[in-house]
Amino acid sequence: MSEKKFVIMQGDEACAMGALVAGCRFFAGYPITPATDIAEVMSRELPKVGGTFIQMEDELGSAAAIIGASLAGVKSMTATSGPGFSLMQEAFGYASMTETPTVFVDVQRGSPSTGLPTKPAQGDIMQARWGTHGDHAVIALYPSSVEEVYRYIVTAFNFAELYRTPVVFLMDETLGHMRESFYLPSPMEFDIVERIQTNELKNETVYQPFLEDSELYDDIQPLVSMGKSRFHVSGLFHDESGFPVGESEIASQLMKHFINKIKLHLDDILIYDTYMMEDAEYVIIAYGITARSAYRAMKLARANGIKVGLFKPITIWPFPSVPLKKILNKVSGIVVAEMNMGQFSHEVSRINKRQVPMQTVLREDGQLISPFDIVNALTNLLGESED
Amino acid sequence: MQNNVYTSKSTATPFSIRISGLGGQGNVLMGTILADALVKDGKWVIQTQAYGAQVRGGLTLCDVLFSEEPIDFPKARNFDMLFAMHDLALKQHSKFLKNNGILFVDSSMCGKVPNFIQSVTRKIISFPITKISEELFGKKVFANVINLGLVAATTKIVSYDNLKEAILEHVPAKYADMDLKALDEGYHLSDKVYNLREKLKIPYSHGSGAAFE
Numbered sequence A: 001m002s003e004k005k006f007v008i009m010q011g012d013e014a015c016a017m018g019a020l021v022a023g024c025r026f027f028a029g030y031p032i033t034p035a036t037d038i039a040e041v042m043s044r045e046l047p048k049v050g051g052t053f054i055q056m057e058d059e060l061g062s063a064a065a066i067i068g069a070s071l072a073g074v075k076s077m078t079a080t081s082g083p084g085f086s087l088m089q090e091a092f093g094y095a096s097m098t099e100t101p102t103v104f105v106d107v108q109r110g111s112p113s114t115g116l117p118t119k120p121a122q123g124d125i126m127q128a129r130w131g132t133h134g135d136h137a138v139i140a141l142y143p144s145s146v147e148e149v150y151r152y153i154v155t156a157f158n159f160a161e162l163y164r165t166p167v168v169f170l171m172d173e174t175l176g177h178m179r180e181s182f183y184l185p186s187p188m189e190f191d192i193v194e195r196i197q198t199n200e201l202k203n204e205t206v207y208q209p210f211l212e213d214s215e216l217y218d219d220i221q222p223l224v225s226m227g228k229s230r231f232h233v234s235g236l237f238h239d240e241s242g243f244p245v246g247e248s249e250i251a252s253q254l255m256k257h258f259i260n261k262i263k264l265h266l267d268d269i270l271i272y273d274t275y276m277m278e279d280a281e282y283v284i285i286a287y288g289i290t291a292r293s294a295y296r297a298m299k300l301a302r303a304n305g306i307k308v309g310l311f312k313p314i315t316i317w318p319f320p321s322v323p324l325k326k327i328l329n330k331v332s333g334i335v336v337a338e339m340n341m342g343q344f345s346h347e348v349s350r351i352n353k354r355q356v357p358m359q360t361v362l363r364e365d366g367q368l369i370s371p372f373d374i375v376n377a378l379t380n381l382l383g384e385s386e387d
Numbered sequence B: 001m002q003n004n005v006y007t008s009k010s011t012a013t014p015f016s017i018r019i020s021g022l023g024g025q026g027n028v029l030m031g032t033i034l035a036d037a038l039v040k041d042g043k044w045v046i047q048t049q050a051y052g053a054q055v056r057g058g059l060t061l062c063d064v065l066f067s068e069e070p071i072d073f074p075k076a077r078n079f080d081m082l083f084a085m086h087d088l089a090l091k092q093h094s095k096f097l098k099n100n101g102i103l104f105v106d107s108s109m110c111g112k113v114p115n116f117i118q119s120v121t122r123k124i125i126s127f128p129i130t131k132i133s134e135e136l137f138g139k140k141v142f143a144n145v146i147n148l149g150l151v152a153a154t155t156k157i158v159s160y161d162n163l164k165e166a167i168l169e170h171v172p173a174k175y176a177d178m179d180l181k182a183l184d185e186g187y188h189l190s191d192k193v194y195n196l197r198e199k200l201k202i203p204y205s206h207g208s209g210a211a212f213e
Helices: A011-024 A035-050 A059-071 A082-097 A123-128 A144-163 A175-178 A248-263 A289-305 A321-328 A343-351 A371-386 B027-038 B087-096 B127-139 B141-157 B160-168 B173-187
Strands: A006-012 A027-030 A050-053 A077-080 A102-108 A139-141 A166-172 A179-186 A272-275 A282-285 A308-313 A313-316 A333-338 A359-360 B013-021 B043-048 B058-068 B078-085 B097-106 B126-129
Touching: A006 A011, A006 A144, A006 B027, A011 A035, A011 A102, A011 A166, A011 A175, A027 A035, A027 A059, A035 A050, A035 A077, A035 A175, A050 A144, A050 B043, A059 A077, A059 A082, A059 A102, A059 A371, A077 A082, A082 A102, A082 A123, A082 A166, A082 B078, A082 B141, A102 A144, A102 A272, A123 A166, A123 A313, A123 A343, A139 A144, A144 A179, A166 A175, A175 B043, A272 A321, A272 B097, A272 B173, A282 A289, A282 A321, A282 A343, A282 A371, A289 A308, A289 A333, A289 A371, A321 A343, A321 B127, A333 A343, A333 A371, A343 A359, A359 A371, B013 B027, B013 B087, B027 B043, B027 B058, B027 B141, B027 B160, B078 B087, B078 B141, B087 B097, B097 B141, B126 B141, B127 B141, B127 B173, B141 B160
Parallel strands: A027 A050, A027 A077, A077 A102, A102 A166, A139 A166, A282 A308, A282 A333, A333 A359, B013 B078, B078 B097, B097 B126
Antiparallel strands: A006 A179, A139 A313, A179 B043, A272 A308, B013 B058, B043 B058
């Protein structure tokens, strides 16, 4: 086993450092607690590796800037919190429509509106999926520890490049501000997806950025930097060359492409961890910082002879229906814990066709869900099944 | 496969330290340095903080949790060690001290230790830290580093050398000598040594450390 460095890092810092490993060389942002530290580290570290940091006039500008930078051939990201993420939604839709690889980090805080700036919440789950108008492709990742932040921000950049889509990287205030020790993965451990360079195209080739070859509409044309090739980009429905077309046939084809490029690659995109599910009679479903409470609750319950397992999605959008359905078919009770009023548990109940008894642990007051709250819900569930 | 949060099978609670005082006293920096030094010792550490919007003033706190194993839940409800750097902090947070926990009081900034503490713990370490800092360096700001020396000496949770290293990583070079002097001063303030947790042996009891797996 190679000797790894044992380090202590803040969540926001890990996000920025991981992004640099992933090849991010452009950051545009506007400071907001609790995501400011990401911008701070980026402003310090990006110039050292030849990257660019811009503090924009606001979040609208930040989101637009990273789309521009990405089209110009540079991996780029922005970081904000709920209030800023709301402002970014218009540009987020534009990135979806123009299939521009971008990473939007949202370090969530108590919400709605300016809410509780220094307190955690998980209220942006649905916003990450449906924040911008219209049907669109989206991938959202949600790590639960500082180490996972460092690892999965790299995955976020890879997904953005592979599937040509904006990726939402959700974090909790607690995770962003917390300093935690972990074994630092070496940069050699990661596979990094690089942008295609123009010299790989033959001189006479006309580059069509939105071309699909396959009947299945799941082939994704690699993006070539603008300036090295000429193409048109538009937020209107467009043909394979990028020019606006109003025909419904082309609109329907493009929409199918948006949906299918995610749907047909779910095996790669869905990342999740399960713990002690082999003999579990009950399952706790939790993500982000709440998954850590759930993990402790699981250990406490197991120590008392309750056979319970944990399902922890890292990819929360697209929703992990298939793996979750398999688990729901095995268990006789579900506990969903989240720091909002039931955004994810609603999705769980949507696929709970067998009507397995379900308890929710919900909290939206800026405090973490304690392991005991989850154990309580479990014991309620036990009582229910005995009736 | 290296250890991480989700490889720990233990339900033991991590050791917990709360450092609290007014903003500007260096509570968060003290916790940061302590956390770094503990990591250098090979401990698993989580450090969190809470403060208001102001640069100085207002009650701030910095929590450090450490353990031999990865820590799952990042917050503690009660604390094995409590640093009261100001009277407000003493009044507000002393109720969170664990039974037989260690209470550190900066007596030059705090009033009388509340009476109920006597029934919680006898391990109270009280020195006029800020006053000592002022006398030695003409400034109050070295109080937190003196405190760090005091922790290393009285609890042995963290090694003196790693503490020194961590300090040098965090303070500006022009203050390094003074900081090391302050650390040394704190290290030699008290010759008492307290155990962080003592196991009470109760006959016929299995204790609360429920076996897992």
